[in-house]
Amino acid sequence: MSFAPLRSTHRNLYSWFATRPDLFASELSPRKRAVWTVVAVVMVVLSLTVYLNAEATVELLGGRVKGGLAIAGAFALPPVLVVVSIVMIFVGSRRWRVKGGVLTNPVIYGVDGSFPIRPLLETIRNGHTDAAEITEGFAAAQDSLGDDLLLSIWSSDADRVMYVGVLRVDGDAVWLDEQPFRVDGSDYFDAKALAVAASRRPPRVAGP
DSSP states (O other), X not given: OOOOOEEESSSSSHHHHHHOTTTEEEEEOHHHHHHHHHHHHHHHHHHHHHHHTHHHHHHHTTHHHHTHHHHHHXXXXXXXXXXXXXXXXXXXXXXXXXXXXXXXXEEEEEEOTTSOHHHHHHHXXXXXXXXXXXXXXXXXHHTTBOSSEEEEEEEETTTTEEEEEEEEEETTEEEEOSOXXXXXXXXXXXXXXXXXXXXXXXXXXXXX
């Protein structure tokens, strides 16, 4: 299947997931939705408290003269946060599912454009048999922090499958130049565990 470069609206693989309804399904995360619902309720209560006790709020903040900006914030901020929370209930709580398992993003590295990303991708393709090399590659990525390329790995432990993609950052635009690849079955490995192992390695010392 041919793949045309895809401009992403996210710094992850969400835009690509949306183009493959045959593989992925979008849903709301119950946990995230609950968190944002609680935030929205708290903001509603705070807004009602402020507006129903306007004079007391003004006095508490030092009066109209001394507490000008604080008063403005007290009256304006809670309603804004209510709106933001409601939006996040439906947008920020979204997640992606593959088959029976939920996809999580245990590994994402931002690296400099000079980082040799190709060898690391080939090592990841080889799967768990190259676990030591993958860990070394992750450690090298951590030592080459940048914002030119984003290595994004999404996994579903329930299905023993992961999708790996590289996003190119071009100013305010983020591009997916190549189709992400899949690692599954006997090649699947715990990317998060290897990333943790890589983070525990001492940083490499640059040569003279």
